[in-house]
Amino acid sequence: MPRSGKPRYWWRKPARSPVRDRIAALKEAARAGFDAAVRRADPGRALARCLAQHPLPVPGPGGRFLVVAVGKAAPAMTRALLPQLTGRVEAICVTQTGNEEAAGSARVFRAGHPVPDHTGAEAAQAVIALLEGAGPDDRVIALISGGGSALLPAPPPGVTLADKQALNAALLASGLDIVAMNLVRQQISQLKGGGFLRLAAPAPVTAFVLSDVVGDDLRAIASGPTVAPLGTRAEARAILQSADLWDALPASIRNHLQGPEDRSPLPPASNHLIGGNAHSVEAAAKALSPDLSVIADPAPLTGDVSTAAARIFTALQQHRGHEGPLALVWGGETTVRLTGHGLGGRNQELALRVAALADARPLARPWVFLSGGTDGRDGPTDAAGAITDQNSLPRLRKIGADPEALLANNDSHRALTLSRDLLLTGATGTNVADVQILLLG
Known part of the structure; x- marks a missing residue:
């Protein structure tokens, strides 16, 4: 050992980088903003606020409460509702695989x-059988x-x-927006587009809806089981034909839509x-x-991701001269x-x-960008989205990855795993x- 008392081989901690520290702080702030957005959408609290203004209906003599909860927030909404009900209650809760939340006494x-x-x-x-047994x-x-x-496929x-x-796989890969996809889905279902109401008649139906659709059109949320449909079979045919999907669909679906x-x-x-x-x-x-x-920004981000990315980058350029830290927020x-075979959302x-x-x-100042799904799952992956920054692509190239090739293959999940940005x-x-949250340092 040298006379200094230090070992011959020793590691020196790299000097702190002010830019790296600033990016880390911006990422932490973006995540805090996203977490606040998710908390605001807590379904139990949202339902409680609504019930305070709109009390539940009371069953007639000998009548029951028949509860059907469906969606990614179904367990939380069910837990919030069931303690409010008295008398005979039958409840079904349908949510996605992987959501292990409890739903009270519901099936x-x-x-x-x-x-x-x-x-x-x-x-x-099970839902159809419950509704068909409903009385006045x-x-x-x-x-x-x-x-x-x-979650509730009920084909005719x-x-x-x-x-x-x-049909669903073709729609998801088509690039169609959620409204167009749901218009088509409604026409191939016994429950969607008001089918739920037809099955429940003559029992009155009260629905509480947590919207995942921009503009909150009830006809598009979960394909509108308790409202009129978005369109007709003829309009569904036109959408499928314009998206070049019609000829590739199963004959049974084409026959039904005709x-x-x-x-x-x-x-x-x-x-x-x-x-x-x-x-x-x-x-x-x-x-x-x-x-x-x-x-x-009051104008929502919709349409193809390439168009949305261009809009966000334009905003980034427009505000790069802003003095002091700045946040731009979209929903x-x-x-x-899909043009490739990769994994992502x-x-x-x-x-x-x-x-x-x-x-x-490149910009001369630090920036980070977060895009996340409030349900915590982006496409068929384990991620809610990503938080990228000015060093995301350099990190990929440093380890020999090709960002452009990964994008062309729709392989964003692999790219962001490698860049540590999920x-x-x-x-x-x-x-x-x-x-979506864009932060400028």
């Missing part, structure tokens, strides 16, 4: 999402949240679950919106405001048109695309679409 189904599975089909049949003195309570469309006669799975329209009046329902994306965007902005100047739901791909645009035209939250028990 629970954990079904496939985003592609329907046999558990979802079994759940749909019963009171049906529907608890609806995002994800419900895939002549259409199989495999046919529905093929059948006659149902013109019978839809039974009435009492629908209550209990929360949505705009509330969560507001909560994120409020959480960020003590430390940063905040601009919440919305984008789409991805719309939020991960959006975050990676923003990083790629900023890498091509946003991991686990299932949140809620779903009000996506939140």
Whole structure:
């Protein structure tokens, strides 16, 4: 050992980088804003606020409460509702696989999402049987949240679950927005587009809805089981044909969509919106405001991720001269048109695309960008989204990865795993679409 007393070989801690520290602080702030957005969408609290203003209906003599909860927030909504009910109660709760939250005394189904599975089909049949047994003195309570469309596949006669799975896979890969996809889905279901109401008649239906759809159109949330459909079979055919999907669909689906329209009046329902994306965007902005100047963009981020990324990068360029830290916050739901075979989701791909645009035209100040799904799951992955920064693409290149090739293959999850930029939250028990946060240091 040298006379100094130090070992011959020793490691010196690298000097702290002010830029690296600032990026880390910005990432921490972005995550705090996102967490605030998720908390605002807590389904139990949202339902409690609504029930304080809209008391539950009372069953008639000998009547029951029949509860159907469906969606990613179904267990939390069920737990909040059941203690409010007295007398005879029968409850079914349908949520996604991996959501292990308790749902009180309800019968629970954990079904496939985003592609329907046999558990979802079994759940749909249980819901149909419950509704068909409803009488005029019963009171049906529907608890609806995002994800419900895939979780309750109830194909009409002549259409199989495999046919529905093929349709859903084609829609998810098409780049169509959620409204167009749900218009089509409604026409291939016994429950969607008001089918729930037809099955429950003559029992009155009261629905409490947590919106995952930009604009909060009740017809599009979980494909609108308790409201009129978004369109007709003819419009569904037109959408599928314009997206070049029609000829590749199973013959049973094409035959069904070419059948006659149902013109019978839809039974009435009492629908209550209990929360949505705009509330969560507001909560994120409020959480960020003590430390940063905040601009919440009222125009949602929708459409293809490449278009949305360009819009975000334009905002980044426009505000690069702003003095002091700045936050820009959006809400919305984008789409991805699949051209490759990689693994990812719309939020991960959006975050990676923003990083790629900023890498091509670097800024002289630190920045981070977060895009996350409030349900905690982005596509068929374990991530809610990602938080990229100015060093994301350099980190990839440093280890020999090709960011452009990964993007071209829609392999955002692998890219962001390698760059250590994934946003991991686990299932949140809620779903009000996506939140995006751009921070400038």
